[in-house]
Amino acid sequence: MSNDEKKAAAPTPPPAAPSKPQPKNPGFVTFTVDGKEVVAKPGTNMMEAVKQVGVEVPYYCYHPRLSVAANCRMCMVEVSNSPKLVPACQTPISEGLAVKTTTEKVAAQQKAVMEFLLLEHPVDCSICDQAGECKLQDYYMRYDFQPSRLTGEKVMKNKRKELGPEVVLDQERCVMCTRCVRFMKEVANEPQLGVFGRGKHEVIDTFPGQKLDSNYSVNTVDVCPVGALTYKDFRFRARSWFLSAAPSVCTGCSRGCNTWADFFGQDTYRYRPRENEAVNQSWMCNEGRLTYKALNEARVEKNTTGRGPEALVVTAQEAATAVAEKLKGASGVAVLASAALSNESLLAGLAFAKDALKAKAVYVGGRPSGKGDAFLMREDKNPNRKGLEAIARAYGLELKPFEELEKALDGNKVKALFAVGTEVPTDEAAFAKKAAKLELFVAVAQNASAVTAEATHLLGAVSHVEDEGTFTQGDGITQRFRRAYPARGDAQPVWKWISGLRAALGLEGSYGSSREAWKAHAASVPEFKEFNWDKMAPIAQRKPGTGINPLPTGSDGRPAGFREFNARPENAAAVVKGESR
Amino acid sequence: MSDSPRNPADPFDPNPAEHELEAHLQTRPMEINMGPSHPATHGTVRLKIVLDGETILKADPEIGFLHRGFQKSCENSTWTQVLPYTDRLNYVSALCNNFGYLAAVEKLIGLEIPERAQWIRVLGAELHRIHDHLTCVGAVSLELGGFAAFLYGLEARELVADRVTELTGARLTTSYGRIGGLNRDLPEGWTERLVKTLDKVRELCDEVDTILTRNRLFADRMRGTGIISAQEAMDYGFTGPCLRACGVDYDVRKANPYWTYDQVEFEVPVFQNGDNYDRYLMRIEELKQSDRIIRQVLKKMPAGPVLVDDWRIALPPKPDVYGSIEGVIAHFKLVMEGVQVPAGEVYHATESPNGELGWYIRSDGGGRPYKLHVRAPGFPILSGVPRMIEGKLLSDLIPTFDTVNMIGGEVEQ
Numbered sequence: 001m002s003n004d005e006k007k008a009a010a011p012t013p014p015p016a017a018p019s020k021p022q023p024k025n026p027g028f029v030t031f032t033v034d035g036k037e038v039v040a041k042p043g044t045n046m047m048e049a050v051k052q053v054g055v056e057v058p059y060y061c062y063h064p065r066l067s068v069a070a071n072c073r074m075c076m077v078e079v080s081n082s083p084k085l086v087p088a089c090q091t092p093i094s095e096g097l098a099v100k101t102t103t104e105k106v107a108a109q110q111k112a113v114m115e116f117l118l119l120e121h122p123v124d125c126s127i128c129d130q131a132g133e134c135k136l137q138d139y140y141m142r143y144d145f146q147p148s149r150l151t152g153e154k155v156m157k158n159k160r161k162e163l164g165p166e167v168v169l170d171q172e173r174c175v176m177c178t179r180c181v182r183f184m185k186e187v188a189n190e191p192q193l194g195v196f197g198r199g200k201h202e203v204i205d206t207f208p209g210q211k212l213d214s215n216y217s218v219n220t221v222d223v224c225p226v227g228a229l230t231y232k233d234f235r236f237r238a239r240s241w242f243l244s245a246a247p248s249v250c251t252g253c254s255r256g257c258n259t260w261a262d263f264f265g266q267d268t269y270r271y272r273p274r275e276n277e278a279v280n281q282s283w284m285c286n287e288g289r290l291t292y293k294a295l296n297e298a299r300v301e302k303n304t305t306g307r308g309p310e311a312l313v314v315t316a317q318e319a320a321t322a323v324a325e326k327l328k329g330a331s332g333v334a335v336l337a338s339a340a341l342s343n344e345s346l347l348a349g350l351a352f353a354k355d356a357l358k359a360k361a362v363y364v365g366g367r368p369s370g371k372g373d374a375f376l377m378r379e380d381k382n383p384n385r386k387g388l389e390a391i392a393r394a395y396g397l398e399l400k401p402f403e404e405l406e407k408a409l410d411g412n413k414v415k416a417l418f419a420v421g422t423e424v425p426t427d428e429a430a431f432a433k434k435a436a437k438l439e440l441f442v443a444v445a446q447n448a449s450a451v452t453a454e455a456t457h458l459l460g461a462v463s464h465v466e467d468e469g470t471f472t473q474g475d476g477i478t479q480r481f482r483r484a485y486p487a488r489g490d491a492q493p494v495w496k497w498i499s500g501l502r503a504a505l506g507l508e509g510s511y512g513s514s515r516e517a518w519k520a521h522a523a524s525v526p527e528f529k530e531f532n533w534d535k536m537a538p539i540a541q542r543k544p545g546t547g548i549n550p551l552p553t554g555s556d557g558r559p560a561g562f563r564e565f566n567a568r569p570e571n572a573a574a575v576v577k578g579e580s581r
Numbered sequence: 582m583s584d585s586p587r588n589p590a591d592p593f594d595p596n597p598a599e600h601e602l603e604a605h606l607q608t609r610p611m612e613i614n615m616g617p618s619h620p621a622t623h624g625t626v627r628l629k630i631v632l633d634g635e636t637i638l639k640a641d642p643e644i645g646f647l648h649r650g651f652q653k654s655c656e657n658s659t660w661t662q663v664l665p666y667t668d669r670l671n672y673v674s675a676l677c678n679n680f681g682y683l684a685a686v687e688k689l690i691g692l693e694i695p696e697r698a699q700w701i702r703v704l705g706a707e708l709h710r711i712h713d714h715l716t717c718v719g720a721v722s723l724e725l726g727g728f729a730a731f732l733y734g735l736e737a738r739e740l741v742a743d744r745v746t747e748l749t750g751a752r753l754t755t756s757y758g759r760i761g762g763l764n765r766d767l768p769e770g771w772t773e774r775l776v777k778t779l780d781k782v783r784e785l786c787d788e789v790d791t792i793l794t795r796n797r798l799f800a801d802r803m804r805g806t807g808i809i810s811a812q813e814a815m816d817y818g819f820t821g822p823c824l825r826a827c828g829v830d831y832d833v834r835k836a837n838p839y840w841t842y843d844q845v846e847f848e849v850p851v852f853q854n855g856d857n858y859d860r861y862l863m864r865i866e867e868l869k870q871s872d873r874i875i876r877q878v879l880k881k882m883p884a885g886p887v888l889v890d891d892w893r894i895a896l897p898p899k900p901d902v903y904g905s906i907e908g909v910i911a912h913f914k915l916v917m918e919g920v921q922v923p924a925g926e927v928y929h930a931t932e933s934p935n936g937e938l939g940w941y942i943r944s945d946g947g948g949r950p951y952k953l954h955v956r957a958p959g960f961p962i963l964s965g966v967p968r969m970i971e972g973k974l975l976s977d978l979i980p981t982f983d984t985v986n987m988i989g990g991e992v993e994q
Contacts, residue, residue, distance in 0.1 A: 121906045125913050132917065140910045141921070145892045148905035241917055 023095050031097035038093075046088045047075060050099065057101055058110065058139050060117075060225045061177035062089040065282055066186055072117075072177050074139070076109045077101045085109055107143070114144035120155050120200060122172045129234065130227030132241035136175070155200050163193070163205075164212030166232050166286055167221060171203045174228035180204060180220035187283065188216040188375070204228070215285045215377065222272060222282075231270070233290065238262075238269045246484035247274055247538035249471050251340060251464060252288030253372070254380040255280065256473030258538075261292065261465045263484045268295045268465055274538075278477060285377045298448045300460040301489025307441075307456050316459075316492055316500065323442050323457045324504030327356065327418070330440060334414045335359045336405060337392075338421020339366030339382035342469035343478070343528070344514040345461070345494035346384070346391050347521040349420035349444070352498045354395055356505055357418060361398035363405040364388065368425045378474055382423075387472035390527040402426065409434040416440035420494060421461070422451045444497055460491035467493045468514045470533070478528065480536045610638055617646045621724050621979050624989020626963075628978075635975050640967045644993045651994035655953040659919025660686055660760060663950065668754040670938075670955065670991035673716050674709035675755045676745070677933040678991075683758050684839060685929035685940035690760070690922055694889060698762035699840040700882040705748070705757065706931070707871040707878070708775075711782065712741045713934035713986075714864040714871075721861060721983040722793055725802055730792045737785035740778045747771055760920050761895045762888035772879055779872055786868050794865065803858035807969045807981030810855060817968070818961030821936025822863040823985055827855035833932035845877045857977075860984035894920055919948025935959055935986055957991035 024030040028039045033050045040049040047057055048064065060072035068090050076085040080098035085105060100106065117136065125131045157171035178195060181204065185191040192212045196205050206212050212220075221229045240262075248261040250271060257280035259271040271292050273284040303319040304311040314322065327333065335353040337346060353359040366388075372379035392399050402425050408414045417438050422445040424431050432450035435441055443455035446463055464471075465484040472478045487493070492500075495517035499510040511517040515533060522528040615621070615628040622628065625646035631639040651670070655663045667678040680702045687694060719734025742752050747768055749755040758764065793799045809819075811827040824831055832849040834842045850866035852859035888895045892911035901908030924946035930939040936958030943952040962985045969985075970978050 118906050118910075123904065123906050123909050125906070125909045131913060136906075137910045137914055140907065141893060141914045144907070145911065146907065147892070147897070147901055148907045150905070 029093050029095055031093055031095065031099065033099040034101055040093060042093075044093060046077075046091050046093050046099070049093055050088070050101070055101055057088045058135075058143065059089060060135060060175055061179060063179055063182075063223060066179060066182045066223075069178050069182065072175065073113050074110065076106060076113075078103050078106055110139075110143040111146070114140055115146065115149070117175050118144070118148070119150055120172070121175075122154065122159075122170075124170075124173060124227065127236075128173070128227040129230050129236065129240070130173075130224075132239065134227060135225040157201075157203060161205065163229075164214075164217055167212050167217050168230050168232055168235065169204060170228050170230065171205075173226050174204055175226050176202055176204070177225060178204075179223040179225070180229060183220055183223050184212075184214065184217075188214050188219070190214040190216070192217075193220070215287060215373065216283060216375065218286050218289055219273070219283045231289075234270045238264060243269055244484070245272075246465060246482045248465055248481040248484065249383065249473075249479050250284060250288040250291060251383040251471070252285070252291040252381065253370075253378040254382060254385055254474035255288075255376050255378045256383055256471055256477070256479055257284040257288055257376060258479065259284065261295075261484050263465065266485045266488050268292045268484065279473065279475075279479070280376055283376065285373075285375075287377060294447055295463040295465055299463070299488055299491065300445045300448050300452060300458060301491055303460055303490055304458045305456070307436075307454060311458075316490055316497075319457065319459055320497065320500035320504050323459070324501055326416075326440050326442070326457070327501070328505065330416050331358075332414070333357045333359070333416040333418050333440070334363060334405065334408065335361075336363045336365045336402075336417060336419040336421075337388060338419075338423045339364060339380075339385040339388045340423045341384060341388075341421045341494060342464055342467070342471055342481075342514070343384065343387045343391065343522075344467075344469045344517045345420065346388055347525075348495040348498040348511060348517045350391055350395050350397060351509075351521055352501060352507075353418065353420075354397060355509075356502070356507055359397060361400050362392055363400050363402055365402060365419070365421055365423055366425055367423045380474060383471045383473065386474060386476055386527075387470070387478070390472065390525050391521075394525040394527075406431065406434060409437065412437070414438070417442070419443045419445070419451075419455075421445065422447075422449060422455075424451060444494055446491075459497050460489060461497070462487045462491045462493050466491070468537075470518070470531070470536075472527065476527070478531045478536075480533070480538060482538060615978070617643075622982065623720065623987060624992070626987065626989055626992075628982075630975070630978070632975060637970055637973055637975055637978065640970050640978070642963055642966055644963070644989070647989040647993040649994070651955070652953055655950050657949065659916075659948050660922055660950065661915070661919060663953070664758070665754065665756045668751075668756055670957065670994065671713070671933060671935065671959070671988045672753050672990050673988060674706075674713040674934045675753060676705040676709040676749075676757055677713075677931065677938065679755060679758045680706055681929070681931040681933065681938045682940055683760055684931060685927055685942050686760050686920075686922060688929045689925055689927040689942055689944060690894070690920075692761060692889065692894065694762045695886045696841070696883055697766075697885040698758075698887045700878050701763055701767065701887060702758065703840050703842060703845065704875055704878045704882070705745075706933075707874045708741055708745060710871045710934045711868055712738055712745070714868050715741070715782075715786075717934075717983070717986045718789060718793075718861065718864050718868075721803075721857075721980060722789070722799070724979050724983055725799060727793065727796075727799060730789045733785045733788045733792070737782040737789075740781055744771070744775050744778050747774070759888060759895060761891065762886070764888070766887050775875070776879065779875060783869075783872055786865070790865055794862070800858060802976070803856070803861055803980055803984075805854075805856050805858075806973065806977040807857040807860075807984065808855050809965060809969050813968060814855065814965065817965035819936065819965060820958050820961075821932070821934070822860055822867065823936065823962050825849065826852045826859040826863045828853045833930050833937055837930070839931060841878075841881075844881065845874050847874050847877075857980045857984045921946065921948060922950075930956070933958060935988065935991075936962070938991075955991070955994060957994065959985075959987045959992040963987045963992055 025039050029042050030039050033055050036053040038049050038053050047062055057075045059075040061069045070087040070090040075088040077088045078100040079086050159170050159172055161169040163169050181193045184193045192206055194207055197203050218231050221231045243262040243264050245260040245262050248259045250257040250259045258274035258276040260274050261268050262270050271289050273282055275282050302313045305314055305322045306312050366382040369379045370381050422443050428450045432454050435454040441455045442457040443452050444459045444461045445452045446461045452458055466487045468483050470478050470480050495511045495514055502509055518533050611632045613630050615630055617625040617627040627643040629641040630637055654666055667682045668675040670678045715734045715738040719731040722730035746752045749757040811829050814824050814827045830851045835849055847870045852862055896915055897908040897911050902912040922944040924944055926943040928941045930937045938958055939956030941954040945951040970981055
């Protein structure tokens with residue numbers, strides 16, 4: 001257009017307001033990311049929407065269950081309606097938007113952000129708990145991979161700031177994403193953390209005179225994308241890349257939070273919450289986390305016959321035979337069943353009580369109740385009370401409170417007791433005294449206690465991470481858990497003990513696995529009708545998310561750390577003792 | 582002699598009847614085992630041989646005694662950790678295996694390594710070609726009864742091994758080179774020593790040549806034995822000296838030049854008869870060509886880095902690892918997780934002393950090979966041995982098995 005023409009042209013009317021583009025998919029927003037079309041509900045976070053088509057945008061501060069802070073600047077992307085880069089976590093999606101995540105501009109931004117984050121980061125990988133599952137490491141290799149350009153000194157901050165009884169903060173490692181601050185404020189509803197200082201002296205800390213003593217404080221360690229927040233219990237205890245993870249369920253209370261049981265050899269090192277929208281979202285409580293210790297400590301790993309000084313270590317076969325002999329002629333054997341056992345254990349155990357012991361009623365054992373709260377923690381500290389009730393109901397067994405068993409013992413009405421699980425809801429020592437009077441006390445127990453010390457026949461049971469199975473939590477949701485490692489010592493799953501006892505007593509029915517125990521009995525329980533045992537199994541993925549995963553199995557098919565299996569000295573001693581006998 | 586009556590059922594009877602002493606030799610074919618532990622079978626391989634007198638009716642090489650799960654081991658280790666496993670393929674020319682593997686991985690990544698590293702790889706590969714051929718020629722001579730040539734050959738080989746030790750730190754299991762180049766440059770003063778070594782090796786090779794090539798005792802057992810035709814050799818999948826001895830001019834270094842082989846002058850010797858003698862001559866000639874290549878490399882090799890400067894591929898320098906978070910992250914991730922090789926598959930072949938050493942590699946985008954297969958040159962050649970030897974004399978088997986130069990480590994993996 002020449003200048004003359006421009007002058008001659010009539011003054012143009014002001015441009016009409018751009019009409020809103022017609023949605024391509026009514027009711028949804030349609031936009032493109034890297035040329036791929038995405039259809040999402042209006043209001044979907046861009047970060048989540050692009051995941052649908054397999055586009056990954058890096059981020060530190062974003063968390064799907066927390067409010068958006070957009071302070072890490074790692075998720076900056078190019079969009080068609082802005083000349084500048086915008087954070088993907090904060091930008092609303094709109095019809096016809098073209099998002100680009102792999103342009104040079106975006107790559108330069110990612111590189112720059114990584115360089116800034118690492119500028120003040122201490123050289124700590126070799127002593128850091130987070131190494132191997134750290135986002136700084138992952139993103140450095142993917143987006144930065146440049147040498148340091150820092151010439152001066154790094155800023156020194158507090159390297160071990162004790163925030164509370166469970167959490168230690170290394171302020172130098174922190175990238176100020178404020179996920180922990182937002183978690184405490186928005187999810188735990190206990191705003192105990194805050195941001196203090198400005199610029200490169202900015203730190204996370206508790207408010208003056210306060211402590212991070214919430215029962216949910218360790219979740220801040222989980223949401224921390226770097227190694228700044230560390231869990232006192234796990235600190236310096238294992239290198240994360242040597243740990244394998246098995247999808248499991250917390251047994252701390254009747255909430256049944258989904259967990260990853262991180263293990264090496266035949267030891268569990270920690271629980272981490274596993275996402276389940278219906279039960280625990282992405283969180284779990286501090287109390288539940290510590291229950292993993294019962295999987296490692298004070299376990300009944302040897303089977304004994306005889307009480308006190310007469311106790312004799314025997315093989316599983318010998319123990320089963322000895323118990324069967326005692327049970328053969330016995331009548332009026334009382335049955336104690338623990339609400340802390342899995343459905344498979346109880347299905348097999350109670351069926352045995354009914355078939356072999358002719359039991360009409362079962363005394364309900366289990367851990368004593370404790371504190372609960374409005375968020376996750378329940379007062380009932382047993383993971384499977386609902387399951388026990390359902391099974392007993394289906395079998396036509398009357399459930400009697402534990403106090404009645406104590407009364408019966410006091411009145412010498414019970415001379416023989418068959419206990420599937422030895423957790424007791426009252427004082428252990430007091431009950432042990434009463435149990436000492438029993439003529440026959442067969443105890444299938446996971447952990448040693450004052451009660452198991454009085455058993456005439458002590459049969460070691462595996463923990464839930466050593467077997468497949470299910471728990472029915474307080475709301476009636478049945479959940480599957482997976483096996484992490486083989487049984488410790490001479491311990492056996494309850495169904496295996498029962499199977500052996502049935503055979504020794506000449507009864508029909510035996511099980512080769514917990515699955516078979518379920519298949520044999522679950523059909524009779526109406527609560528389990530809908531539950532598909534095989535399909536509900538979580539995928540046995542070793543480690544979720546990014547970072548270094550150990551090999552699924554070693555080159556010979558054995559899991560990581562197999563060399564340590566049953567190699568602990570106390571087991572070696574058990575073997576020697578068994579032989580010398 | 583005792584007067585006791587003879588018991589005809591007792592074969593150990595001290596007084597056999599007269600006619601039994603005249604029993605004819607058995608004419609049933611005899612089955613014998615050669616190996617798996619036999620001085621004339623290099624490596625542990627078992628040859629099941631059916632003999633009619635001294636004629637071989639059937640020969641069946643049986644492998645598996647050195648099988649060590651090479652492929653599976655590789656799948657369970659990072660790309661860099663595979664390197665020591667490759668040393669154990671053809672352990673007489675470990676450098677050729679190292680560099681061949683690395684070249685295949687670099688091809689999958691799409692990585693160009695520094696020029697000096699390419700020259701040093703040519704140098705190392707040729708050095709170990711000399712090492713391999715000297716061993717082969719020496720062993721042929723030894724097993725035909727000529728100990729002198731063996732000693733000359735081995736003396737030369739040990740000189741080469743000394744230079745390799747100085748270069749890599751190990752005599753056989755070199756593990757030299759890294760993805761993206763080399764883990765270290767040539768040591769100081771090494772090239773001068775290498776030239777001296779080459780002069781001495783050439784002298785010793787001439788000595789061996791003089792002793793063997795025109796020696797009736799040697800030539801008579803080599804000429805016309807273990808023959809295979811060019812067509813059959815190709816059908817079996819022969820490569821390297823064994824194929825070129827049949828008149829087929831195929832050498833990966835010429836057919837598909839890699840590194841800087843296109844910048845050096847050398848000839849590919851070709852012979853026509855496809856017998857043991859020609860396979861022996863192939864190696865004598867190739868020794869001279871390798872010597873020629875190395876001397877050119879020493880002249881043409883430029884100065885410069887020997888490893889790519891990319892922390893996603895190569896370990897950062899140690900001061901960076903100890904002194905900067907960037908360095909320690911890169912080091913940690915490369916060691917624990919491995920180089921992230923893009924998903925895809927590749928076949929890459931290099932000319933190893935015994936022929937085409939091919940690597941078929943698949944990556945799923947992670948730090949460990951998803952699948953790794955080696956086309957060992959010795960495997961098809963070993964499968965052709967029965968064809969070369971059946972119907973021939975047992976004594977021909979020894980030179981034939983020598984000149985095909987089967988190496989248990991690479992054939993069985």
